[in-house]
Amino acid sequence: MFEVHVLRLGHRVSRDQRISSHVALVARAHGADGVIFSGQYDQRLLRSVREVVARWGGPFSVSYVADWRRKIKELKGQNFFVLVSTMYGINLPDAIAEIREVTETRGLLIIVGSEKMPPDVYELGDMNVAVTNQPSSEVAVLGIMLDWIFGGLELSKEFKDARLRIIPQRKGKNVIGS
Numbered sequence: 001m002f003e004v005h006v007l008r009l010g011h012r013v014s015r016d017q018r019i020s021s022h023v024a025l026v027a028r029a030h031g032a033d034g035v036i037f038s039g040q041y042d043q044r045l046l047r048s049v050r051e052v053v054a055r056w057g058g059p060f061s062v063s064y065v066a067d068w069r070r071k072i073k074e075l076k077g078q079n080f081f082v083l084v085s086t087m088y089g090i091n092l093p094d095a096i097a098e099i100r101e102v103t104e105t106r107g108l109l110i111i112v113g114s115e116k117m118p119p120d121v122y123e124l125g126d127m128n129v130a131v132t133n134q135p136s137s138e139v140a141v142l143g144i145m146l147d148w149i150f151g152g153l154e155l156s157k158e159f160k161d162a163r164l165r166i167i168p169q170r171k172g173k174n175v176i177g178s
Helices: 015-027 043-056 068-078 092-102 119-124 138-150
Strands: 003-013 036-041 061-064 080-091 107-112 127-130 162-167 175-177
Touching: 003 015, 003 068, 003 127, 015 043, 015 138, 036 068, 036 107, 043 061, 068 080, 068 107, 080 138, 092 127, 092 138, 092 175, 107 127, 107 138, 119 138, 127 175
Parallel strands: 003 036, 003 107, 036 061, 080 107, 080 127
Antiparallel strands: 162 175
């Protein structure tokens, strides 16, 4: 199986704590192998996501990079295909066959922005992909992209070393573990 990582560009401590956390939660729950944050360094955000992984299982890597351009180039050098999540891209249904073909032999990096994307992101990426060509939530778009990429298989993913586990219930809730 191919590796999938999500790069969250431009995290702002005072503004993006909740959305960046949700990017990480969606990435983890929907099959990605890790999230990389850039922008302002936020130890609280990194710790919070790592605590989720410790409680709910992994594997799922969490890291920060100051130089996102270098990280993109590094991953491209490791044969990663780079998707830029943007409303200006090719709509996902028109791109999914190529994405699935590419990921048969390559890893995948999905770039998710915060503030306005720097122009060189579009040049560093291999493909700009949109979920509709309308403004939307980067969290929702990431979840939809991952679902299409994994074809729904991520919905039954088992997480190793989980201290907490939900037993699905029609009504009420049942969480086991400590």
